Every structure is written in structure tokens, then in C-alpha cells.
Amino acid sequence: MTAQPLLERYRDLLAEPDERFPITLGEGGTPLLHARRLGDELGLDRLFLKFEGTNPTGSFKDRGMVLAVNRAAASGARAVVCASTGNTSASAAAYAAAAGLPCHVVLPAGKVARGKLSQAVAAGARLVMVDGSFDDALGAVRRLGEEGVAAVVNSINPDRLAGQQTAAFEIVDALGESPEAVALPVGNAGNITALWAGFVRYAEAGVTPGGRRPRMLGFQAEGAAPIVNDAPVERPETAATAIRIGNPASWSGAVAARDESGGSIEALTDAEILEMQLRILRSEGLFCEPASAAGVAGVERLAREERLHRSEGVVCILTGHGLKDPDVVAGEEGTLTPVDSDLASIRRAMGL
Numbered sequence: 001m002t003a004q005p006l007l008e009r010y011r012d013l014l015a016e017p018d019e020r021f022p023i024t025l026g027e028g029g030t031p032l033l034h035a036r037r038l039g040d041e042l043g044l045d046r047l048f049l050k051f052e053g054t055n056p057t058g059s060f061k062d063r064g065m066v067l068a069v070n071r072a073a074a075s076g077a078r079a080v081v082c083a084s085t086g087n088t089s090a091s092a093a094a095y096a097a098a099a100g101l102p103c104h105v106v107l108p109a110g111k112v113a114r115g116k117l118s119q120a121v122a123a124g125a126r127l128v129m130v131d132g133s134f135d136d137a138l139g140a141v142r143r144l145g146e147e148g149v150a151a152v153v154n155s156i157n158p159d160r161l162a163g164q165q166t167a168a169f170e171i172v173d174a175l176g177e178s179p180e181a182v183a184l185p186v187g188n189a190g191n192i193t194a195l196w197a198g199f200v201r202y203a204e205a206g207v208t209p210g211g212r213r214p215r216m217l218g219f220q221a222e223g224a225a226p227i228v229n230d231a232p233v234e235r236p237e238t239a240a241t242a243i244r245i246g247n248p249a250s251w252s253g254a255v256a257a258r259d260e261s262g263g264s265i266e267a268l269t270d271a272e273i274l275e276m277q278l279r280i281l282r283s284e285g286l287f288c289e290p291a292s293a294a295g296v297a298g299v300e301r302l303a304r305e306e307r308l309h310r311s312e313g314v315v316c317i318l319t320g321h322g323l324k325d326p327d328v329v330a331g332e333e334g335t336l337t338p339v340d341s342d343l344a345s346i347r348r349a350m351g352l
């Protein structure tokens, strides 16, 4: 027996009457782990990590892609198309393959992590690299959508955001209540918009005890922080390529999520993000991609500045798997000199 598919589990909140969802890759149902060691270090007794890297293509995108592609297929789309910093293209390519639809992706040249690129290529997606940013790529994709060439499966498609609400539902289900705060990276700003909508929806549906909702804490990279600076960024730059976005499509949704929830959106340096990526792995054993560490790096700052308190329940969304971007954590592996294979030599090399 396999677990009930995500869209069936939450069909009361997501589906039209009698709607069928034949395409599923086993998305959702990701673990929410109590990060005791890291929480101790940060001074938070109830720090939780929601590891979205266990989704079928290794990121949270699958939650919305499953709904978008089911509906595109049901409505007779001939192809799907998206712009992407990487994860959306990996997800679109996989779900389009399962639906038997061609998939076209437009990517910023040279700025997509290797794991994500290989996922899209291997799934048979047609890749177009542009000499420009994600924002340029999304502009072109919007036009193709308007011309009816293919179904757009970026988060400007409301089905994507509807599906991504399920992460909020799962958090409340797992904790039995709303956490005080939820922290996550912000790029195109779809996910913070979707999660907030999900928490509001669950509270209004009477599922969340007390109708409570968390403060939404969003984090951008300093070189790609349009919402923090209240101005688009022409040439966004960050090592966290997933959130290398200068003019987010869901900008107003993110601002509303921040303000209605009493939260904040702040910027972090690449160094803060990359240090936290390793710290999460070394204290909790979870390998997330750089952008995913931004939520936790931000929480570290807020706890240090006593803007988050020890007893508050805080959930950080680890949005994607670390294996997506193997190059950013260049290991020692390549530089080690081999030793003889006898036990004494190995013992010596280990320093034991």
C-alpha cells in the first residue's frame, strides 16, 4: 500500500467536484524534523526543519507542479513551458514526462546548478539558454503563454500556488497547531505567498486550533533583494542561484504575507547562507541546497537579536536538496592524495 497521493489527501481544499488527478510521482508528505542540536546552538527549543528535498524531483516545486500539469493535461494542452533558475524546470520536465507532454524550459545561461540541469535534460525537456536573467526568461515565457503556444507552469499559474499551500497544511497537521513563525527563502516570491494563503485557509476552514497563523519570515540574498530594497534589481547576483531573481512575479503577494502576518523580509550575505548550509548538514544531517539555508540563516540572526524567543515554535522550509548543486560545496575529495591500501597506511592517513 502506498500513501494517499497529496492531491487526494487535500482534495476538499484543492479539487473541483469529481476532478481526477491521474498523474502523481509521490510528492509531498515530507518530514518535519525537530532540530534539537541546531536549536540548542541558536537558543530555540522548538526549531523544526521541513525537508522538501525528499520530494520526487528534490524540491518543493513538485507540490504545485502536480496540480498544474494534471490540469494542463486535462484541458488538452499540447506542451508545457516554464522559465526557471533550475528547480521548476526539473519538476516540470518530470511531470510533463509522466503526462506524455513535451516540455520547454528557458534558463539563464551559466547560472543553473548542475544537478537541476541534468534532471531536465535527462527527462527529455527542450532547453533554451538565454543570455540574460531569470526575469528576462519569464518575460518571454509569459508571452508564449498568452499566444497559447503551451501551458505556462511557472508560479504565475495559480494551480502552482494552490498546490504549494499543502506545505502549510502538512506543518499544521504534523505539529497539531500553527507554529509561531515560518522562515523560508524568497526568490520569485510564489512560495511565501502560497504558504501564507495555506495557513490562512487552514485557519479559516477551522482546522488549525484557535485559528492561529504564523509570522512569515522571508529571506533574500543581498545581491538579489528587490523586495527588501523596494526596487527591482537589474542584474541580480548570488551564489544561491535558485533565488537569483531581480523582479519577482509574486512581489505583492510576498509583501501582503509579510504585513498581514506581522512578519519580515530581510537580506543575507552569501557567506551567511553558505555557512548555514554546512551547519545544517553538520549538526542535523540534512543536506539542502544553498538557497534553502537562507531561512535558517535568517532565523539565526533573529534569535541572536532576540526577535525570536526560546519558547517560540519556528519552522524553516528547506526548499531543495543539496545534491542539486554539488559544485557549490567543492569537497576535499578532489585534492586528496591516495595512500597505500594497507591498514597501517589508512590508519596513519586517518590520524588514528
Ligand code: F0G
Pocket (backbone or CB within 6 Å): 059, 061, 083, 084, 085, 086, 087, 088, 089, 155, 185, 186, 187, 188, 189, 190, 191, 192, 242, 243, 289, 291, 292, 319, 320
Ligand atoms: N528555494 C529553492 C530551492 C528554489 O528553487 C526557489 C525558486 C526558491 C527557494 C524561492 O521560491 O521563487 O517561490 O520565492 N526557484 C524557482 C525556479 C524560481 O525556477 O526553480 P520562490
